[in-house]
Amino acid sequence: MNQLYYYPSSASLAPHIVLEEIGAPYELVLVDRELQAHKQPEYLKLNPAGLIPVLVDGDLVLSETAAICLHLADQHPAAHLVPAVGSAARGHLYRWLMYLTNTVQAELIHYFYPDRIGGPHAAFIQASAEARVMPMLDILDAHFEKTSGPWMLGADYSIVDVYLFMMCRWTRNMANPARNRPHLAKFLSTIATRPAVIRAHEQEELLKPWY
Numbered sequence: 001m002n003q004l005y006y007y008p009s010s011a012s013l014a015p016h017i018v019l020e021e022i023g024a025p026y027e028l029v030l031v032d033r034e035l036q037a038h039k040q041p042e043y044l045k046l047n048p049a050g051l052i053p054v055l056v057d058g059d060l061v062l063s064e065t066a067a068i069c070l071h072l073a074d075q076h077p078a079a080h081l082v083p084a085v086g087s088a089a090r091g092h093l094y095r096w097l098m099y100l101t102n103t104v105q106a107e108l109i110h111y112f113y114p115d116r117i118g119g120p121h122a123a124f125i126q127a128s129a130e131a132r133v134m135p136m137l138d139i140l141d142a143h144f145e146k147t148s149g150p151w152m153l154g155a156d157y158s159i160v161d162v163y164l165f166m167m168c169r170w171t172r173n174m175a176n177p178a179r180n181r182p183h184l185a186k187f188l189s190t191i192a193t194r195p196a197v198i199r200a201h202e203q204e205e206l207l208k209p210w211y
Helices: 013-022 065-075 088-112 115-146 159-170 182-191 195-203
Strands: 002-006 026-030 054-057 060-063
Touching: 002 013, 013 065, 013 159, 013 195, 054 065, 060 065, 065 088, 065 159, 088 115, 088 159, 115 182, 159 182
Parallel strands: 002 026
Antiparallel strands: 002 054, 054 060
């Protein structure tokens, strides 16, 4: 059985939703950041970086949210959460997943943890990060205007949609969150009705509004 080491409303939300989508049995293991559990020796054996989440799949111990989502989807092809390897659609999945992880999420980390790099300038760092996220959301909104279906890859739902939902959720308290953009708003209202998404939020006891 898979074990997902998680903390509510963190980067573990995407793999949690994916686990619900694939329907495989799993166990949630709370890593209480308030108690610095992610910095304790036992957890650092799983992920020396001390970051959440971690997936334990038998002998495989896997960190990095995008890697976990890809692994789970590849292990359960019947769930149809990733296109075929080598297909053009798979290439687009890689493109958008990397954009979300390497570009959007990187700025959001600066927004949520400005003190890590800003010290006495943390407020400026946070405001600057928020400003840089805005055109990224505009790019994503414009992409939906051109797609042939309700999802990032068009008609087919995938792990990219799950990851995007998590990124949009992280903007919910910003001055101009993702939900203010018409196409992203439609996407968010659609994905939020999926049973797997609902179950994951309920299990983590996340209160509405989710995004």
